[in-house]
Amino acid sequence: MTIDPGLSKTSLLSHDERLDRLAEIAIRVGLQLRAGQELVLTAPVDALPLVRRITEHAYKAGASLVTTLYSDDETTLARFRHAPDESFDRASGWLYDGMAAAFRSGAARLAVIGEDPSLLSGQDSQKVARANRARSAAYKPALELIVGFDINWSIVSYATPAWAKAVFPDDPAPVALARLWDAIFAASRVDGPDPVAAWKQHNAALNARTSLLNDKRFSALHFQGPGTDLTVGLADDHWWEGGASTAKNGIVCNANIPTEEVFTTPHRLRVDGTVRSTKPLSYQGTLIEDIAVRFEGGRIVESSARTGADVLAKVLATDEGARRLGEVALVPHSSPISHSGILFYNTLFDENAASHIALGQAYTKCIRDGDKLTPPQLTEKGANTSLIHIDWMIGSDQINVDGIRGDGGREPLMRGGEWA
Ligand code: ZN
Ligand code: ZN
Numbered sequence: 260m261t262i263d264p265g266l267s268k269t270s271l272l273s274h275d276e277r278l279d280r281l282a283e284i285a286i287r288v289g290l291q292l293r294a295g296q297e298l299v300l301t302a303p304v305d306a307l308p309l310v311r312r313i314t315e316h317a318y319k320a321g322a323s324l325v326t327t328l329y330s331d332d333e334t335t336l337a338r339f340r341h342a343p344d345e346s347f348d349r350a351s352g353w354l355y356d357g358m359a360a361a362f363r364s365g366a367a368r369l370a371v372i373g374e375d376p377s378l379l380s381g382q383d384s385q386k387v388a389r390a391n392r393a394r395s396a397a398y399k400p401a402l403e404l405i406v407g408f409d410i411n412w413s414i415v416s417y418a419t420p421a422w423a424k425a426v427f428p429d430d431p432a433p434v435a436l437a438r439l440w441d442a443i444f445a446a447s448r449v450d451g452p453d454p455v456a457a458w459k460q461h462n463a464a465l466n467a468r469t470s471l472l473n474d475k476r477f478s479a480l481h482f483q484g485p486g487t488d489l490t491v492g493l494a495d496d497h498w499w500e501g502g503a504s505t506a507k508n509g510i511v512c513n514a515n516i517p518t519e520e521v522f523t524t525p526h527r528l529r530v531d532g533t534v535r536s537t538k539p540l541s542y543q544g545t546l547i548e549d550i551a552v553r554f555e556g557g558r559i560v561e562s563s564a565r566t567g568a569d570v571l572a573k574v575l576a577t578d579e580g581a582r583r584l585g586e587v588a589l590v591p592h593s594s595p596i597s598h599s600g601i602l603f604y605n606t607l608f609d610e611n612a613a614s615h616i617a618l619g620q621a622y623t624k625c626i627r628d629g630d631k632l633t634p635p636q637l638t639e640k641g642a643n644t645s646l647i648h649i650d651w652m653i654g655s656d657q658i659n660v661d662g663i664r665g666d667g668g669r670e671p672l673m674r675g676g677e678w679a
Contacts (some may be wrong), residue, residue, distance in 0.1 A: 285516065290411050292321075293530040301328045301329075358451045374422065385573075411512035452643060463502075483658070485534075492557075493641075500622070520590045530583070538609050540606070547564050591676065597611075
């Protein structure tokens with residue numbers, strides 16, 4: 260893959276310089292990789308130019324060993340086209356056990372993403388669901404260490420031709436790719452005079468917002484807008500997070516590059532009403548559009564979607580927790596990613612363009628002193644458990660959000676999608 264750096268209209272830096280800055284941000288901001296730490300890296304083969312730079316920055320930061328596992332859209336498709344039926348209940352458990360072992364012995368985790376958002380759209384949804392389920396179950400030991408912030412971890416993105424085509428279908432391939440790169444670099448704050456300082460400032464702004472919400476101790480949030488009238492009860496001792504956070508290994512990391520959200524844990528039993536998605540959800544290669552669900556006592560009791568309804572139904576059937584919420588997040592409609600007007604078909608970006616909720620597993624970090632509690636104690640506070648964690652967007656410029664206090668009083672938090 261090549262890209263003409265001259266196509267960028269937003270930066271004086273060359274493509275290679277921007278790529279190098281993105282790699283530096285991944286290591287110095289995303290992970291704050293510590294000298295002597297191992298790094299487990301996953302990436303699509305397309306992202307090799309970025310992986311090489313990340314690896315270089317990791318060793319310069321003192322990494323003891325960088326191990327990269329590559330994925331490839333074409334080989335993923337080959338499985339769906341040619342593998343025997345029994346293949347779809349299998350996953351590389353040995354690999355995920357190995358990743359979990361690496362994390363337990365102190366390794367950091369970095370994911371580079373850039374997959375084709377509709378790679379599996381044409382495949383048998385039964386097989387897709389079975390493969391996802393098998394993978395989720397096998398990945399659980401490693402995922403728990405990530406979700407629980409036992410280690411410093413981060414996700415950055417790489418513009419692949421297939422992803423660029425999905426985002427800018429009407430542009431010639433090189434133009435689409437250059438536009439997606441511009442959007443990724445801008446959202447990842449690589450273009451300014453000092454990207455690391457820019458991230459420090461951005462983290463401070465997000466932390467100010469979470470401090471304010473943590474002081475309020477709301478018992479619920481109320482979302483209202485077209486097709487949406489949803490009360491999201493917040494877990495007892497819920498804790499708002501946003502921007503950088505401190506992992507249990509003591510390292511401050513930015514788990515998502517980019518990030519614009521502040522988020523916390525809903526109460527698994529106290530979500531009621533109806534809600535409609537405001538952006539398509541790309542879930543492991545399937546596009547799920549116009550989701551509408553109704554909650555009763557925290558549980559989804561009715562669901563529909565205009566496309567991908569069968570995949571959504573199977574996702575909800577993953578386990579008991581898949582029908583309940585594990586996250587609620589607030590993002591102003593004017594966030595830079597939303598402002599770009601681009602639909603990325605990628606949760607890392609789209610979730611930072613709109614307020615959202617996530618089905619499934621809750622983050623223990625989003626319960627006060629959650630890392631000192633046992634799983635039953637976390638459940639008691641209202642934190643949900645599931646094999647899945649899937650964010651979908653419910654915010655827009657037409658959504659109002661109120662904070663509801665313990666005494667039933669209300670305070671406006673967002674009006675027309677902006678902080679009130
Ligand atoms: Zn989120
Ligand atoms: Zn999430």
